[in-house]
Amino acid sequence: MLVKLDVTKINKFECPMPIEIFRKLYRQRALQYEDAQLLCTIIKKLRPLDILELGTFIGLSAKVMNMALRENGYGNIISVDLWSQGEMFAGPGSPKMGQVFTPEDLKNISLVTSDEIEYLESLPAQCFDMIFEDTNHAARMLMKAVPLIERALRPGGIALFHNSDWESVRMGMDLADVSDRIIDLSKYSNAKILMLRKE
Numbered sequence: 413m414l415v416k417l418d419v420t421k422i423n424k425f426e427c428p429m430p431i432e433i434f435r436k437l438y439r440q441r442a443l444q445y446e447d448a449q450l451l452c453t454i455i456k457k458l459r460p461l462d463i464l465e466l467g468t469f470i471g472l473s474a475k476v477m478n479m480a481l482r483e484n485g486y487g488n489i490i491s492v493d494l495w496s497q498g499e500m501f502a503g504p505g506s507p508k509m510g511q512v513f514t515p516e517d518l519k520n521i522s523l524v525t526s527d528e529i530e531y532l533e534s535l536p537a538q539c540f541d542m543i544f545e546d547t548n549h550a551a552r553m554l555m556k557a558v559p560l561i562e563r564a565l566r567p568g569g570i571a572l573f574h575n576s577d578w579e580s581v582r583m584g585m586d587l588a589d590v591s592d593r594i595i596d597l598s599k600y601s602n603a604k605i606l607m608l609r610k611e
Protein backbone atom coordinates (compact mmCIF):
# COMPACT_ATOMS: atom_id res chain seq x y z
CA MET A 413 0.00 0.00 0.00
CA LEU A 414 1.56 3.28 -1.14
CA VAL A 415 1.73 6.18 1.30
CA LYS A 416 0.47 9.48 -0.15
CA LEU A 417 3.35 11.88 -0.55
CA ASP A 418 3.09 15.37 0.96
CA VAL A 419 5.38 17.37 -1.34
CA THR A 420 5.62 20.22 1.15
CA LYS A 421 7.45 17.88 3.53
CA ILE A 422 10.19 16.56 1.29
CA ASN A 423 12.88 18.98 2.34
CA LYS A 424 14.07 16.69 5.11
CA PHE A 425 16.66 14.75 3.16
CA GLU A 426 17.89 11.30 3.91
CA CYS A 427 20.57 9.93 1.60
CA PRO A 428 22.59 6.91 2.72
CA MET A 429 25.43 7.57 0.25
CA PRO A 430 28.21 9.98 1.27
CA ILE A 431 28.43 13.27 -0.64
CA GLU A 432 32.12 12.60 -1.49
CA ILE A 433 31.08 9.84 -3.90
CA PHE A 434 28.84 12.27 -5.79
CA ARG A 435 31.59 14.88 -5.94
CA LYS A 436 33.86 12.29 -7.52
CA LEU A 437 31.27 11.12 -10.04
CA TYR A 438 29.67 14.45 -10.89
CA ARG A 439 32.02 15.13 -13.78
CA GLN A 440 30.67 11.95 -15.37
CA ARG A 441 27.20 13.53 -15.65
CA ALA A 442 25.60 11.13 -13.24
CA LEU A 443 23.00 12.04 -10.64
CA GLN A 444 23.73 15.03 -8.38
CA TYR A 445 23.66 14.75 -4.62
CA GLU A 446 20.55 16.94 -4.15
CA ASP A 447 18.62 14.78 -6.61
CA ALA A 448 19.76 11.62 -4.84
CA GLN A 449 18.67 13.05 -1.50
CA LEU A 450 15.23 13.73 -2.89
CA LEU A 451 14.88 10.29 -4.51
CA CYS A 452 15.79 8.62 -1.21
CA THR A 453 13.41 10.80 0.80
CA ILE A 454 10.55 10.04 -1.60
CA ILE A 455 11.22 6.29 -1.54
CA LYS A 456 11.32 6.25 2.24
CA LYS A 457 8.02 8.13 2.42
CA LEU A 458 6.13 6.53 -0.52
CA ARG A 459 7.35 2.97 0.23
CA PRO A 460 7.16 1.63 -3.35
CA LEU A 461 7.48 -2.06 -4.15
CA ASP A 462 8.35 -1.86 -7.86
CA ILE A 463 10.48 0.93 -9.33
CA LEU A 464 11.30 1.43 -13.00
CA GLU A 465 14.28 3.55 -13.93
CA LEU A 466 14.68 4.77 -17.51
CA GLY A 467 18.36 5.68 -18.08
CA THR A 468 20.91 3.62 -16.11
CA PHE A 469 24.25 5.17 -17.19
CA ILE A 470 26.90 4.35 -14.54
CA GLY A 471 24.13 3.21 -12.17
CA LEU A 472 24.33 5.91 -9.54
CA SER A 473 20.62 6.75 -9.35
CA ALA A 474 19.63 3.06 -9.29
CA LYS A 475 22.20 2.42 -6.56
CA VAL A 476 20.97 5.20 -4.26
CA MET A 477 17.32 4.28 -4.86
CA ASN A 478 18.20 0.70 -3.96
CA MET A 479 19.85 1.89 -0.74
CA ALA A 480 16.57 3.57 0.24
CA LEU A 481 14.57 0.43 -0.68
CA ARG A 482 16.86 -1.65 1.53
CA GLU A 483 16.21 0.70 4.43
CA ASN A 484 12.47 0.19 3.76
CA GLY A 485 13.07 -3.57 3.87
CA TYR A 486 11.53 -4.39 0.47
CA GLY A 487 11.35 -3.32 -3.16
CA ASN A 488 13.01 -3.93 -6.54
CA ILE A 489 14.27 -1.84 -9.43
CA ILE A 490 14.26 -2.51 -13.16
CA SER A 491 16.70 -0.14 -14.88
CA VAL A 492 16.52 0.31 -18.65
CA ASP A 493 19.14 1.79 -20.95
CA LEU A 494 19.91 1.67 -24.65
CA TRP A 495 23.54 0.69 -24.24
CA SER A 496 24.76 -2.74 -23.36
CA GLN A 497 27.24 -2.88 -20.50
CA GLY A 498 30.73 -1.65 -21.12
CA GLU A 499 30.11 -0.32 -24.62
CA MET A 500 29.51 3.29 -23.77
CA PHE A 501 32.84 5.04 -24.05
CA ALA A 502 36.20 3.77 -25.12
CA GLY A 503 39.48 4.38 -23.34
CA PRO A 504 40.96 3.97 -19.88
CA GLY A 505 39.19 5.83 -17.07
CA SER A 506 36.00 6.30 -19.13
CA PRO A 507 32.67 5.76 -17.41
CA LYS A 508 31.16 2.31 -17.93
CA MET A 509 27.54 1.23 -17.85
CA GLY A 510 26.58 0.19 -14.36
CA GLN A 511 30.10 0.68 -13.01
CA VAL A 512 28.94 1.56 -9.49
CA PHE A 513 26.92 -1.66 -8.98
CA THR A 514 28.20 -4.36 -6.67
CA PRO A 515 26.94 -7.98 -6.95
CA GLU A 516 24.89 -7.20 -3.82
CA ASP A 517 23.14 -4.27 -5.62
CA LEU A 518 22.26 -6.54 -8.52
CA LYS A 519 20.20 -8.80 -6.28
CA ASN A 520 17.56 -6.06 -6.30
CA ILE A 521 18.34 -4.24 -9.56
CA SER A 522 17.58 -5.89 -12.92
CA LEU A 523 19.28 -4.33 -15.93
CA VAL A 524 17.47 -4.25 -19.26
CA THR A 525 18.97 -3.14 -22.57
CA SER A 526 16.19 -1.44 -24.53
CA ASP A 527 14.94 1.80 -25.96
CA GLU A 528 12.75 3.59 -23.42
CA ILE A 529 9.66 3.77 -25.66
CA GLU A 530 9.92 0.18 -26.84
CA TYR A 531 10.24 -1.01 -23.26
CA LEU A 532 7.29 1.07 -22.04
CA GLU A 533 5.14 -0.17 -24.93
CA SER A 534 5.90 -3.77 -23.95
CA LEU A 535 4.60 -3.32 -20.39
CA PRO A 536 1.16 -4.28 -19.08
CA ALA A 537 -0.83 -1.45 -17.46
CA GLN A 538 -0.31 -0.60 -13.78
CA CYS A 539 2.83 -2.55 -12.97
CA PHE A 540 5.07 0.04 -11.21
CA ASP A 541 4.71 2.24 -8.12
CA MET A 542 7.40 4.70 -9.11
CA ILE A 543 9.13 5.53 -12.41
CA PHE A 544 12.28 7.65 -12.60
CA GLU A 545 12.80 9.01 -16.13
CA ASP A 546 16.36 10.14 -16.91
CA THR A 547 17.26 9.36 -20.54
CA ASN A 548 17.98 11.89 -23.28
CA HIS A 549 15.50 14.62 -22.22
CA ALA A 550 14.32 15.16 -25.80
CA ALA A 551 10.92 16.89 -25.86
CA ARG A 552 9.46 14.67 -28.59
CA MET A 553 10.55 11.52 -26.80
CA LEU A 554 9.00 12.72 -23.55
CA MET A 555 5.78 13.47 -25.43
CA LYS A 556 5.62 9.76 -26.36
CA ALA A 557 6.95 8.49 -23.03
CA VAL A 558 4.69 10.38 -20.60
CA PRO A 559 1.35 8.68 -21.51
CA LEU A 560 3.08 5.28 -21.53
CA ILE A 561 4.64 6.02 -18.14
CA GLU A 562 1.24 7.00 -16.73
CA ARG A 563 -0.25 3.80 -18.09
CA ALA A 564 2.48 1.75 -16.41
CA LEU A 565 1.90 3.33 -12.99
CA ARG A 566 -0.37 1.87 -10.36
CA PRO A 567 -2.95 4.22 -8.80
CA GLY A 568 -1.17 6.40 -6.23
CA GLY A 569 2.14 5.85 -8.01
CA ILE A 570 4.43 8.65 -9.12
CA ALA A 571 6.61 9.48 -12.11
CA LEU A 572 9.73 11.58 -11.56
CA PHE A 573 11.42 13.38 -14.46
CA HIS A 574 15.03 14.44 -14.06
CA ASN A 575 16.45 17.81 -15.04
CA SER A 576 13.50 20.12 -14.57
CA ASP A 577 15.91 22.93 -15.51
CA TRP A 578 16.13 21.66 -19.10
CA GLU A 579 13.90 23.60 -21.51
CA SER A 580 13.29 20.40 -23.51
CA VAL A 581 11.98 18.56 -20.43
CA ARG A 582 9.42 21.29 -19.80
CA MET A 583 8.55 21.36 -23.49
CA GLY A 584 8.05 17.57 -23.37
CA MET A 585 5.53 18.01 -20.54
CA ASP A 586 3.69 20.63 -22.62
CA LEU A 587 3.62 18.39 -25.68
CA ALA A 588 2.33 15.51 -23.53
CA ASP A 589 -0.33 17.91 -22.22
CA VAL A 590 0.44 17.30 -18.54
CA SER A 591 2.02 20.64 -17.56
CA ASP A 592 -0.99 21.59 -15.41
CA ARG A 593 -0.57 18.36 -13.40
CA ILE A 594 3.19 18.51 -13.04
CA ILE A 595 4.64 19.42 -9.63
CA ASP A 596 8.04 21.08 -9.75
CA LEU A 597 9.86 19.59 -6.75
CA SER A 598 12.58 22.24 -6.98
CA LYS A 599 10.06 24.49 -5.19
CA TYR A 600 10.28 22.27 -2.12
CA SER A 601 13.87 21.01 -2.32
CA ASN A 602 17.19 21.62 -4.09
CA ALA A 603 16.54 18.82 -6.58
CA LYS A 604 15.78 19.40 -10.24
CA ILE A 605 12.97 16.92 -10.57
CA LEU A 606 9.39 17.14 -11.86
CA MET A 607 6.68 14.87 -10.44
CA LEU A 608 3.49 13.50 -11.95
CA ARG A 609 1.10 11.57 -9.74
CA LYS A 610 -1.27 8.88 -10.97
CA GLU A 611 -4.60 9.32 -9.17
Ligand SMILES: C[S@@+](CC[C@H](N)C(=O)[O-])C[C@H]1O[C@@H](n2cnc3c(N)ncnc32)[C@H](O)[C@@H]1O
Pocket residue numbers: 441442443444466467468469470471472473474492493494495526527528529546547548
Ligand atom coordinates in the same frame (compact mmCIF):
# COMPACT_ATOMS: atom_id res chain seq x y z
C1 LIG B 1 21.72 11.10 -17.89
S1 LIG B 1 22.16 9.44 -18.18
C2 LIG B 1 21.36 8.59 -16.85
C3 LIG B 1 22.00 8.89 -15.53
C4 LIG B 1 21.62 7.92 -14.44
N1 LIG B 1 20.19 7.93 -14.20
C5 LIG B 1 22.35 8.27 -13.19
O1 LIG B 1 21.91 9.16 -12.46
O2 LIG B 1 23.39 7.68 -12.90
C6 LIG B 1 21.14 9.06 -19.56
C7 LIG B 1 21.14 7.61 -20.00
O3 LIG B 1 20.00 7.41 -20.84
C8 LIG B 1 20.31 6.50 -21.86
N2 LIG B 1 19.38 6.72 -22.98
C9 LIG B 1 19.36 7.75 -23.85
N3 LIG B 1 18.33 7.61 -24.71
C10 LIG B 1 17.68 6.48 -24.36
C11 LIG B 1 16.53 5.80 -24.86
N4 LIG B 1 15.84 6.26 -25.91
N5 LIG B 1 16.14 4.66 -24.27
C12 LIG B 1 16.84 4.17 -23.20
N6 LIG B 1 17.92 4.77 -22.68
C13 LIG B 1 18.35 5.90 -23.25
C14 LIG B 1 21.77 6.78 -22.19
O4 LIG B 1 22.35 5.61 -22.73
C15 LIG B 1 22.35 7.20 -20.83
O5 LIG B 1 23.01 6.11 -20.22
